[in-house]
Amino acid sequence: MKLTRRNVTAGSVALLAASSIGAPAVLGQAKARVVVVGGGPGGATAAKYLARDSNGAIAVTLVEENETYQTCFHSNLYIGGFKTYDEIVHRYDALASAYGIALARSRAMQVDRDRKEVVLADGRRLPYDRLVLSPGIDLKYDSVPGWSKEAEEVMPHGWKPGRQTQLIRERLDAVPDGGTIVMIAPPNPYRCPPGPYERASMFAHVLMATGRSKARIVILDPKESFSKQGVFMPDWEKRYGAMIEWLGPKVHDGIKSVDPKTETVVTGFETYENCAFVNVIPAQMAGAIARDAGLAPAGGYCAIDPATMKSVADANIVVLGDACNAGDMPKSAFSANNQAKVAAMILRGELVGAPTFPARYLNTCWSLVDTDDAIKVGGRYEPKDGRIAAVETFISQPGESTEIRRQTQAENIAWYDAICADMFT
Amino acid sequence: MGWDGIKLRHTQSPAGFALLGALGLLFAVAPVQAAGDRALGEYLASECTSCHQLSGRSSGGIPAIVGWPEEQFVAVLNSYARKERDSQTMQAIAARLSRDDVTALATYFASLTSKP
Ligand SMILES: Cc1cc2nc3c(=O)[nH]c(=O)nc-3n(C[C@H](O)[C@H](O)[C@H](O)COP(=O)(O)OP(=O)(O)OC[C@H]3O[C@@H](n4cnc5c(N)ncnc54)[C@H](O)[C@@H]3O)c2cc1C
Numbered sequence: 001m002k003l004t005r006r007n008v009t010a011g012s013v014a015l016l017a018a019s020s021i022g023a024p025a026v027l028g029q030a031k032a033r034v035v036v037v038g039g040g041p042g043g044a045t046a047a048k049y050l051a052r053d054s055n056g057a058i059a060v061t062l063v064e065e066n067e068t069y070q071t072c073f074h075s076n077l078y079i080g081g082f083k084t085y086d087e088i089v090h091r092y093d094a095l096a097s098a099y100g101i102a103l104a105r106s107r108a109m110q111v112d113r114d115r116k117e118v119v120l121a122d123g124r125r126l127p128y129d130r131l132v133l134s135p136g137i138d139l140k141y142d143s144v145p146g147w148s149k150e151a152e153e154v155m156p157h158g159w160k161p162g163r164q165t166q167l168i169r170e171r172l173d174a175v176p177d178g179g180t181i182v183m184i185a186p187p188n189p190y191r192c193p194p195g196p197y198e199r200a201s202m203f204a205h206v207l208m209a210t211g212r213s214k215a216r217i218v219i220l221d222p223k224e225s226f227s228k229q230g231v232f233m234p235d236w237e238k239r240y241g242a243m244i245e246w247l248g249p250k251v252h253d254g255i256k257s258v259d260p261k262t263e264t265v266v267t268g269f270e271t272y273e274n275c276a277f278v279n280v281i282p283a284q285m286a287g288a289i290a291r292d293a294g295l296a297p298a299g300g301y302c303a304i305d306p307a308t309m310k311s312v313a314d315a316n317i318v319v320l321g322d323a324c325n326a327g328d329m330p331k332s333a334f335s336a337n338n339q340a341k342v343a344a345m346i347l348r349g350e351l352v353g354a355p356t357f358p359a360r361y362l363n364t365c366w367s368l369v370d371t372d373d374a375i376k377v378g379g380r381y382e383p384k385d386g387r388i389a390a391v392e393t394f395i396s397q398p399g400e401s402t403e404i405r406r407q408t409q410a411e412n413i414a415w416y417d418a419i420c421a422d423m424f425t
Numbered sequence: 426m427g428w429d430g431i432k433l434r435h436t437q438s439p440a441g442f443a444l445l446g447a448l449g450l451l452f453a454v455a456p457v458q459a460a461g462d463r464a465l466g467e468y469l470a471s472e473c474t475s476c477h478q479l480s481g482r483s484s485g486g487i488p489a490i491v492g493w494p495e496e497q498f499v500a501v502l503n504s505y506a507r508k509e510r511d512s513q514t515m516q517a518i519a520a521r522l523s524r525d526d527v528t529a530l531a532t533y534f535a536s537l538t539s540k541p
Contacts, residue, residue: 049471334475341471355464360521362472364514380517392520394513410486411476411514417484418476425480 031059032351035118035128037108037289039064039092041073041333042134042321044423045340050347051099057352061126062095063118065107069424070161073333074416076195077368079158079169080202081209088161090424098425108135111293113314130347133295133302134320134336135287136160137191140299143283144184146258154260155278158199159191171277172203177212179276182265184255185221186281189301191322191331193227194377196281198367201232204240205370215276219246220255220267227330228367231375234398239370286323293317301325306383307359309343318343326361327388329381335363337419359383366412373402374409460495461525466533469526472518473534481539491537498531 032054036047039062051060069090077083095101106120111131118126139157141149158168175181181203185196200217207215225248226232236244253268263275286296295302295311302319303312306327311317320343321336329335342359349356364378379393396408470479476487483489490498504510505519522530 053467337475338472341468345468345471355468357465357468360472362475362518364476376513378514378517380521392517394517407486412486414484414486415476417482418474418478418487421478421480421482422474 031057032129033059033061033127034130034132034347034351035061035063035126036132036134037063037118038134038136038287038321039066039069040134040136040321040336041419041423042136042323042336042340043132044069044092044095045337046132046134046318046320046344047101048095048099048423049341049344051095051101053344053354054348054352056100058348059102060099061102061104062092063104063106063108063120063126064092065105065121066162067105068092070165071333071416071420072159072161072165072192072195073419075158075161075165076198076202078165079172079199080205080368082368082371085166090420092424094425108289111289111317113293113317116316129316129351131317132320132340132343132347133287133290133293133317133323134340135289135323137284137322137331138287138291140283140285143187144255144258144280146260147280147282151258151260152280154263155258155280157281158279159186159195159281159284168199168279171279172206175207175212175215175276178214179212180272180274181215181217181277181279182272182275183217183219183279184258184265184281185219185223185226187222187283189325189331190281190284192365193330193332194232194365194367197226197228197232198369199279200244201236201239201367201369204236204243207243208240213243215243217244218272219244220252220265221246221248222255224248224250227365228375228377228395231396231398232367232369235369235373235375239373284322286319290319290323295319296323306386306388308346309339309359310346318347327381328379328390329361329363329388330365332363332365333419334365334378334415335361337422338362361388364415366408366415368409368412369405372409373405374412375400375405376408376411461527461529461532463529463533465526466529466531469522469530470533473530476514479537480541481537482541489539491534491539493531493535495528495531495535498534499527502527502530 034050036043047060047062050058071088074088078085096103106122108118109121110119116128156164156167158164203217256266258265265272285299286301290302295313302324304319304324309318311319320339322331338361348354361381366374366376368374375396377395379390381388382391477490481489481491502519505515508516
């Protein structure tokens with residue numbers, strides 16, 4: 001535990017409040033216990049801010065099944081050749097050494113809400129006063145007929161980090177000039193609304209840069225429109241000519257089936273045979289641990305109280321990031337990281353009597369279209385009528401100057417470094 | 426260093442120079458603020474640290490904001506709120522900050538030192 005001036009100050013505020021007016025929720029107990037499941041932008045951030053700002057008054061355990069965190073954010077930059085894979089891999093060590101967070105390297109199998117315990121795959125039971133769940137998404141393998149868990153090796157999604165991301169890159173590298181890539185885009189709501197379209201941009205960038213200008217990318221979308229469409233589409237035309245073709249449901253008339261053996265995609269309108277590769281990004285839902293705890297409707301996301309990020313089904317549990325229904329906030333790393341800070345503030349208030357403030361939220365999603373050419377969308381949000389509602393939004397404009405686009409990409413790079421420092425150091 | 430990436434609209438002069446001029450003007454009209462609320466500043470600052478590193482490190486595209494004199498911090502945020510300074514993100518953030526919020530943030534970030 002690093003003793004900085006901030007820690008001491010925050011700690012003494014908490015102590016003062018706890019010993020006088022604060023009325024902490026766990027009176028009489030030595031130390032409040034918070035278990036956090038998931039070491040992504042939601043969970044890692046919540047664990048860090050709870051531990052750091054409570055100056056040891058809260059015992060924080062972070063449960064994460066993977067040894068490293070490999071970011072989906074900027075995985076498209078890896079696919080596009082703008083980052084190495086190593087640059088999107090991060091370690092948890094500093095969370096333990098700098099903030100005294102206990103790391104439990106295991107999969108959380110079950111939440112026993114009555115006994116307030118998390119059951120781990122290694123058999124341990126972790127008791128909690130408050131539980132933070134930020135498990136991200138699970139994929140709906142049955143949402144695309146013909147596709148399956150086994151088929152993800154042949155028709156990769158690349159929507160969860162690690163091997164899947166690398167598979168996409170390998171398959172892209174093997175596309176012949178004149179080959180066709182078919183991307184099946186997901187229905188709302190899903191992780192990273194502009195992500196599929198940033199990825200298509202990166203495909204085109206790599207194909208152009210390697211002299212495969214006759215290859216084409218067909219996006220089959222179940223949605224009538226998509227995030228930043230009004231900026232992406234003119235940019236695609238300007239940068240990549242006719243290489244990227246986007247087809248909405250009225251045009252393709254539904255994705256009827258895929259066949260991994262023959263790399264075929266059948267729509268109501270056309271059959272794409274012998275595809276160079278097919279990138280299936282399926283429908284999504286809250287991670288299993290949150291669904292199995294009964295916090296989400298079947299196949300959906302967890303409803304939360306917008307003022308606190310707490311599950312509406314259980315006031316001892318906070319659900320963050322992709323796994324929750326955050327109203328107008330998109331499922332992004334930025335959102336998850338931002339929501340975690342609201343939750344940490346609220347939980348410190350409850351557990352150690354720290355001061356609390358009205359929740360406010362923020363998001364910005366940058367997308368790279370081509371070298372030094374990025375666009376962004378974002379907004380600020382507040383609790384309103386039982387949901388997180390947008391108060392003000394902003395978006396890049398088509399036809400912006402190269403200087404603005406270059407500056408937007410510089411922001412994107414700086415944001416990535418900052419959010420990773422915010423999560424892991 | 427902290428001024429990189431900040432640009433005033435309607436100006437041909439180098440960003441740093443224009444900024445100093447603008448700040449001088451702001452100092453003249455705005456009295457020096459009293460110290461802001463620490464706990465409020467710490468909470469509000471947690472929103473900033475998604476993009477601005479607490480260590481004061483900066484990867485260029487987003488400026489470092491630790492250790493600024495409080496008056497400068499207040500002046501810069503206020504000029505974003507008035508949309509005199511470019512950055513859609515910062516304009517949206519600044520627009521919802523109350524005077525107390527801005528003071529609290531200024532005090533909080535001024536109290537930190539850069540650890541490059
Ligand atoms: C291609 C792509 C590009 C993207 N680009 C951006 C971008 O530019 N900007 C942006 O803001 N966002 C981006 N995103 C979205 C971003 O990655 C997610 O929104 C973010 O990761 C959500 O964070 P989270 O904490 O909710 O979940 P996750 O990041 O998924 O973290 C969940 C963690 O929990 C662990 N876990 C899950 N269940 C268990 C369990 N039962 N036991 C133990 N551990 C468990 C997982 O191993 C994982 O580490 C992108 C996503 C994709 C796919």
